[in-house]
Amino acid sequence: MLETTAENVVRSWVDGWIASRMAAPPTVEPWGYTVDVGVVGHVTRHVFDATGDAVREADVRKVAGSVRTGGTWLKIFAEPAVITPWLGPEWWIDDEPGYLMTVPLTPAPAHRLTAPDGYRLRSWVRGDVVRTMVATADGALAARGQIAVGGATAVVDQIETSADHRRKGLGSLVMRVLATAAHERGAQTGVLAGTPDGHALYASLGWQVLAPLTSAKYLDPQDR
Structure with a gap:
């Protein structure tokens, strides 16, 4: 069985999410993965593979600063309170964290x-x-x-x-x-990225939180 580390759990989640949503294969980046989704309002997502204190402010600022198109999402495995100061007003940030969770199946x-x-x-x-x-x-x-x-x-x-x-x-x-x-x-291992609403259900079934998840979306000018 593959050792469960934060980095390989993130990659497993990326690959599984892509299969589930029929998105494009990921482009591997120095900081994580870029996934083309091709859906209105969710064109592309950038997923950082670090979790918690290992998330680098410089990486988040660099990626966020390169975005110019609405419908681009960031998925960052850290608390919203940590990530929010790193992003500008052009970003909508979900102020409730999601959760990267795992369980033995x-x-x-x-x-x-x-x-x-x-x-x-x-x-x-x-x-x-x-x-x-x-x-x-x-x-x-x-x-x-x-x-x-x-x-x-x-x-x-x-x-x-x-x-x-x-x-x-x-x-x-x-x-x-x-x-x-x-x-x-x-x-052998289940992985999911859950919402705050879903956390209680998953926890009741034995799922454990590996890291919080912040979701941020780049807004078109008329939506700011």
């Missing part, structure tokens, strides 16, 4: 992989990505998520539970189904 027992009454569960695979959805009996989407398997590591992405169906265990169900599917495909 283990399969769930079969009885923990079934939908509760009134819901149906379906999973399918496209390439290296497993997708799972939970729907109501009449077909409304209740919860969903996906996981990209890349060798020993699998990256969880886009976990969502509809507002009307929260606190019913559906998010946990989706996570268990995805973790089990990834484990069956040979993955």
Whole structure:
């Protein structure tokens, strides 16, 4: 099993996120990775591979200072309070940190992989990505998520539970189904970049925080 270090977890997350979102392969930079996403509002992202105190102010300022196009994102594994003074007013900064998290993947027992009454569960695979959805009996989407398997590591992405169906265990169900599917495909470690809203769910399932995550977006002049 690959030793879990901050740098290789970041690279695993980058590769898994790319597979999940069908983005371009990363360009390796001295400070991390550049990924072309090709989506309106999210054209390109720059991901720094250092975490915590190892994040260098000079690197962040240099990369941020080279950006001239709206829809460019920075993903930096440090607290927003640390990063904010390094960026100018042309950047929108999420003042709540996300989290880079990991967990050893283990399969769930079969009885923990079934939908509760009134819901149906379906999973399918496209390439290296497993997708799972939970729907109501009449077909409304209740919860969903996906996981990209890349060798020993699998990256969880886009976990969502509809507002009307929260606190019913559906998010946990989706996570268990995805973790089990990834484990069956040979993955040993799970990685994700979670939002503050998702942190409680992931922590309840044994995920551990490796580093905080700051997200920043370069704004077009009319949006400043």
